[in-house]
Amino acid sequence: MIITIVIAVIAAVLALWVAGIFNALVRLRNGVKNAWSQIDVQLKRRHDLIPNLIETAKGYMQHERQTLEGITQARNLAQNARGVGDSAKAESGLGQALAGFFAVAENYPDLKANQNFLALQEELSSTENKIGFARQAYNDAAMQLNNKIEMFPSNVVAGMFQFKAAEFFEIEAPAERDVPKVSFS
Amino acid sequence: MFELIRSNKRRSMALMFFMLALLLALGFAIGGAMVPSISMRTGNVDEILDHGLIFDPAPGLIGMGIAFIIWAVQSLVAYFQGGRILLNVSGAKPIEREDHPQLHNVVEEMCIAAGLSKVPQIYVIDDMAMNAFATGRGPENAAVAVTAGLLGRMNRDQLQGVVAHEISHIMNRDVLFMTMAGIMVGTIIMIAEVFLRGLRLGAGRSSRYGSSRSNKGGGQIILLVLALVLAVLAPILAQMLYFACSRRREYLADAGAAVYTRYPEGLASALEAIGSDSSPLEVAARATAPMYIANPMDVQSRSAFSPFATHPPLEERVRILRTMAGGASYRDYQAAWSKAGGRAQMPASALAAGAVPLRAANPESGAEAPERKRQMRLAGDLLRKVNQYIFLSCLCGLRVKVPPQSAGQTLACPRCKRALQVPVAQAPAAAEGEIPYAVAKEMPPLEIVHRGQWMTFNCSCGARRDLAPGFEASQVQCTQCGREIQIRREPGV
Incomplete structure (x- = not known):
């Protein structure tokens, strides 16, 4: 009689413990999903802004047709990319194309004085920042989930319910990966 | 965290x-x-x-x-x-x-x-x-x-x-x-x-x-x-x-x-x-x-x-x-x-x-x-807007910022002394740089003619408006239909 009660209590405690770990895993996985959707929102916003940018810049930059076409191409590529790894690669390509465009735009004072262009530039650079910050948040969330999945004892529960490790959002462009040098002069 | x-x-x-x-x-x-x-x-x-x-x-x-x-x-x-x-x-x-x-x-x-x-x-x-x-x-x-x-x-x-x-x-x-x-x-x-x-x-x-x-x-x-x-x-x-x-x-x-x-x-x-x-x-x-x-x-x-x-x-x-x-x-x-x-x-x-x-x-x-x-x-400008100031573009190109107390009065433009009618309840005229890019597409069709430094706007209601070279406001109100026309300056002019 006592033994049955002891076993029942142990079983109940064990079940609660497993449930607790399971819930923690689910919470982390949802965190990763949420962080990813945040990146997604910002990437979509960037895709939506680019036609506006091209439209505004076209009149001023007849001689930069190649730059503009490059952006459009990079955008289409990024829009059709599927999966974390692929879209990370395509998006960083788009980011580089945009950076190149804004560098060229420095040579067009008329364009730089255009109110639409200024508003778009602010929107795009802000979107760029948001992508960066969202990527950081996503990678943090992914690391938390992966740690939980790999570490004992939660790895047992994770294996039981087949939790999959999240993919990191890596930066493909070598230029972006370099540690920036900051000088305080 | x-x-x-x-x-x-x-x-x-x-x-x-x-x-x-x-x-x-x-x-x-x-x-x-x-x-x-x-x-x-x-x-x-x-x-x-x-x-x-x-x-x-x-x-x-x-x-x-x-x-x-x-x-x-x-x-x-x-x-x-x-x-x-x-x-x-x-x-x-x-x-x-x-x-x-x-x-x-x-x-x-x-x-x-x-x-x-x-x-x-x-x-x-x-x-x-x-x-x-x-x-x-x-x-x-x-x-x-x-x-x-x-x-x-x-x-x-x-x-x-x-x-x-x-x-x-x-x-x-x-x-x-x-x-x-x-x-x-x-x-x-x-x-x-x-x-x-x-x-x-x-x-x-x-x-x-x-x-x-x-x-x-x-x-x-x-x-x-x-x-x-x-x-x-x-x-x-x-x-x-x-x-x-x-x-x-x-x-x-x-x-x-x-x-x-x-x-x-x-x-x-x-x-x-x-x-x-x-x-x-x-x-x-x-x-x-x-x-x-x-x-x-x-x-x-x-x-x-x-x-x-x-x-x-x-x-x-x-x-x-x-x-x-x-x-x-x-x-x-x-x-x-x-x-x-x-x-x-x-x-x-x-x-x-x-x-x-x-x-x-x-x-x-x-x-x-x-x-x-x-x-x-x-x-x-942001502060004035928050404080309900009224933004007016004078024909001479000066953008006049009028405190809300003067709504409904007639003021003289500080530069050209032209009489300006301050509207009572104005649709908030966008200050420079505050026009969202999405709006630009919905502007009424109009024709812009450049004559030297002057610009002529042909509004879609038929009215014509000449703008002096010094006019620097980003939009202008049509005198006939009251429509607000955004001025888009073309490059190279």
Whole structure:
């Protein structure tokens, strides 16, 4: 009689413990999903802004047709990319194309004085920042989930319910990966 | 991140309990010392003579209860209305996304970086001093307020640093804690003050009507001495604790800003600029001072350390941020802080977080003088818009900003002396730079003819309008149909 009660209590405690770990895993996985959707929102916003940018810049930059076409191409590529790894690669390509465009735009004072262009530039650079910050948040969330999945004892529960490790959002462009040098002069 | 909040919470709880104990002890001692002396005046001298030597806790408990009620009422008001009161006191006005897209973007960026799910309401303060504060009792109903002076003079990276500092305050629940601790300190000071003043008054009276001290029992005299000591010491102790806590949280918010922006230099140069600005914020009050990014009141003492300062010296904050080499994590901040002579430790959980790489400066942030001028003008326009000014474009090209009191009147243009009719309820004419790009597409079809430096607009209603070369407003109203036409200047003209 006592033994049955002891076993029942142990079983109940064990079940609660497993449930607790399971819930923690689910919470982390949802965190990763949420962080990813945040990146997604910002990437979509960037895709939506680019036609506006091209439209505004076209009149001023007849001689930069190649730059503009490059952006459009990079955008289409990024829009059709599927999966974390692929879209990370395509998006960083788009980011580089945009950076190149804004560098060229420095040579067009008329364009730089255009109110639409200024508003778009602010929107795009802000979107760029948001992508960066969202990527950081996503990678943090992914690391938390992966740690939980790999570490004992939660790895047992994770294996039981087949939790999959999240993919990191890596930066493909070598230029972006370099540690920036900051000088305080 | 959440560990940090939890450890903060534990620490603040301990501090609050200590201060509450201090308050209650003060209440008890004062109650014990004062209440019988009041009943004495009503005439029950014999009874007190009989019972004076026996310690009776009832008066002390009454004093404690009164102290508690005073504190509780103030705290409840502050908890539910604190944010609104603070915003009202500082004259902050809410703004929308269209009013200042850059500020809005920067706040959104920092929310994403901090993992704050709800973007706080943004306010501007009509003051040319440079400062900012955060308010609200939790991340769900937070608000961020910046002064017009800050908006006008900060570049994007600096603004980001300041906003990150404020978001960091919100994430660490600093606003709620500092408000509550402030109320506690205020109550302690108030009760001590009333007691000491009352004692002086009582002493004057008793010397006139003969000494009543002999009527008091030994227990009461002890309580009286205790009350005196507490009334003198408790306010000082509570204030020192409060200010130490405030400074600590400023350091933490600075560290958080570095983590969020990954660019400590942004906040460092912003703090430097704020330090070089000597105008005090006129709308700030002593109670609201810890909420600001830099002490808004004692501008001169901003660089000096004092146990009664709400903020650490600005120079030291800048120096710490600038010595953060190699990374932007809490650990890097701690290392720089210890190097600067800081003894305090940050919560262990914050230090355990992973390394955070630095990022490069924002290319736009090296803005030149004309850009700065435009930024100042935008900040000024934003304030006028918030204050319901009316923007009119005169035919001579001058953009006239009319205060709302003059609505419906006819004014002379300050440049060309042409009569201008100020509309009563104007559809808010967009100030320069505030036209959202989406609107441009929906403008009515119109023809633009260039004749030398002149431009002619053929509105779709058939009316024609000639614009002089000096006309620089971004839109013009059709004289016939009243339609607002956006002027798009073609390149190469």
